[in-house]
Amino acid sequence: MDETHHWVESNHGVYVFETLDRNVRKTSGAGSRWVQTTNAFNPAENSVAQRVAESTSKSRLYDCREAQRNIDLDDEEALLAGLKEAYGDSYWVDFSGLVDAIQDKATTPASVAYRFYLNNIAEGADGWMSKEEWDGSFSDSDPISPGDQISVGFDGSLRGDSTGLVGCRLRDGRLFLLGLWEKPREAGPDWEVDVLSVEAAVKRAFETYSVEWMYCDPPYWQEPIGRWSLQYGDDKVFEFWTNRPTRMTNAIERFRTAVSTGDLSHDGNEHITRHVLNAVTREVPQGLLIQKNSPKSKKKIDLAVCSVLAFEARADAIADGRLFKRRRRVAGF
Incomplete structure (x- = not known):
């Protein structure tokens, strides 16, 4: 299951997940498993990614790398360090390209940069406009x-x-x-x-x-x-x-x-x-x-x-x- 931060009630993503989850549980004794990959979820949407992250089930392993909070997006050195922290051993990532994309404020709002590039999950990260902007x-x-x-x-x-x-x-x-x-x-x-x-x-x-x-x-x-x-x-x-x-x-x-x-x-x-x-x-x-x-x-x-x-x-x-x-x-x- 990929991009499960997009799986929400309105597009029937939650229904699809629940169906898949039930069927995997029925055959878990035979070694059946599911895996999800996702970006940081929007706390206002109650997506599948959010539901799984907040689940208390002992049968689920949740692994997340998140950059330090509130990084100054104009500080190229701090931003680069945060990106490397979030992406871990993803050696194929073009970090200079990501820095350029994040600092292009005309096309990348701060909320998008924190959520999709630095993997920050936080209330208010989905804000449309910052006070500074x-x-x-x-x-x-x-x-x-x-x-x-x-x-x-x-x-x-x-x-x-x-x-x-x-x-x-x-x-x-x-x-x-x-x-x-x-x-x-x-x-x-x-x-x-x-x-x-x-x-x-x-x-x-x-x-x-x-x-x-x-x-x-x-x-x-x-x-x-x-x-x-x-x-x-x-x-x-x-x-x-x-x-x-x-x-x-x-x-x-x-x-x-x-x-x-x-x-x-x-x-x-x-x-x-x-x-x-x-x-x-x-x-x-x-x-x-x-x-x-x-x-x-x-x-x-x-x-x-x-x-x-x-x-x-x-x-x-x-x-x-x-x-x-x-x-x-x-x-x-």
């Missing part, structure tokens, strides 16, 4: 102004999760908060999002800025999104289903790369920052998705989703030729 995109210069061309990302809920609205300036990829509706701590179980307040915020965004493209995650909000499309233009307001892995993983990857390369900035808004840093990754065949650290977690990530949608909407608006578009003038004689 996100703070590196902060800028307090050139604030957003009325009339700026922007794109908008919207992720809505009614009760459990937050509802958010994030803008992104077209000319430089600068993110800013347009609205957040989040259940207060003191609120009771009957709390709901103020739909009229959300409607007002969307109206205010279109009146204040030149909104060129808006992506909206439709669940629970298809009727309002349809009205926004009629009111503000079906060439500006679009549905974006975040539960479609191929499209969403591509958008998340572009956002993550933009943070690493400095092609995105933000004004340090505390709510966007909190949601971005709350997000953890989940690996699917198409790539990496972002999610809460557990289904019932109170650490919300909705503004992180809004930010991804706003940045993706910016890219599509620019590709459509809407950046610095010429405005028609009519002269009278």
Whole structure:
């Protein structure tokens, strides 16, 4: 059984493992055995690799080489030593190539480096964005102004999760908060999002800025999104289903790369920052998705989703030729 950190409930990997394990146990007297090889597992996924690692069965031998924790990835000497510790006697490994891959931060997030190269298994190792990386995109210069061309990302809920609205300036990829509706701590179980307040915020965004493209995650909000499309233009307001892995993983990857390369900035808004840093990754065949650290977690990530949608909407608006578009003038004689 190979790559069992990918064997999870959603792809039926757990079912396959349980079937194999039962059959091996039935014939263990005849010398039957199974063996697994795996990378470090994601503690949020409860994969087969995690289940076996945490098993108390005396019939299983668990062997793992893990590098020292919290190695400075920019320290080439320390990184090389950590890689050699993790890979042991794997003489065929190209360590210089691994160092180069890890230090290419545009394509290798720190969480991936620690998990897949240094074999570190730890809570939080699956974090999507480190505070250091996100703070590196902060800028307090050139604030957003009325009339700026922007794109908008919207992720809505009614009760459990937050509802958010994030803008992104077209000319430089600068993110800013347009609205957040989040259940207060003191609120009771009957709390709901103020739909009229959300409607007002969307109206205010279109009146204040030149909104060129808006992506909206439709669940629970298809009727309002349809009205926004009629009111503000079906060439500006679009549905974006975040539960479609191929499209969403591509958008998340572009956002993550933009943070690493400095092609995105933000004004340090505390709510966007909190949601971005709350997000953890989940690996699917198409790539990496972002999610809460557990289904019932109170650490919300909705503004992180809004930010991804706003940045993706910016890219599509620019590709459509809407950046610095010429405005028609009519002269009278």
